[in-house]
Amino acid sequence: xxxxxxxxxxxxxxxxxxxxxxxxxxxxxxxxxxxxxxxxxxxxxxxxxxxxxxxxxxxxxxxxxxxxxxxxxxxxxxxxxxxxxxxxxx
Numbered sequence: 481x482x483x484x485x486x487x488x489x490x491x492x493x494x495x496x497x498x499x500x501x502x503x504x505x506x507x508x509x510x511x512x513x514x515x516x517x518x519x520x521x522x523x524x525x526x527x528x529x530x531x532x533x534x535x536x537x538x539x540x541x542x543x544x545x546x547x548x549x550x551x552x553x554x555x556x557x558x559x560x561x562x563x564x565x566x567x568x569x570x
Contacts, residue, residue, distance in 0.1 A: 484496050484498035485497045490558060492562075493505060494554045494555065494558045495551065500538045501538075502535070502541070503535050504550050505533055505554055505558070506533075506553040506557050507556070508532035511532055511534070514534055514553065518540050519537045519539035519540020520540050532557070
């Protein structure tokens with residue numbers, strides 16, 4: 481499903497790190513504002529938009545402050561996010 485490394489926090493997917501992009505699980509209420517930032521776009525899968533999931537490329541995390549912003553959003557929402565149900569046999 482994802483390329484790269486997945487960082488789980490509290491048993492929930494929080495951030496993935498790929499070649500030049502991270503994917504963050506953020507508060508869906510902050511989604512529209514987040515995607516206005518440089519280098520950020522909505523995660524699209526199976527032809528649909530995943531609100532609360534964003535890709536951030538190198539343009540959006542050139543500085544430590546920018547990188548920390550995205551990680552902070554993901555960690556903050558992780559406290560309230562629900563864990564996915566585990567499938568049988570997994």
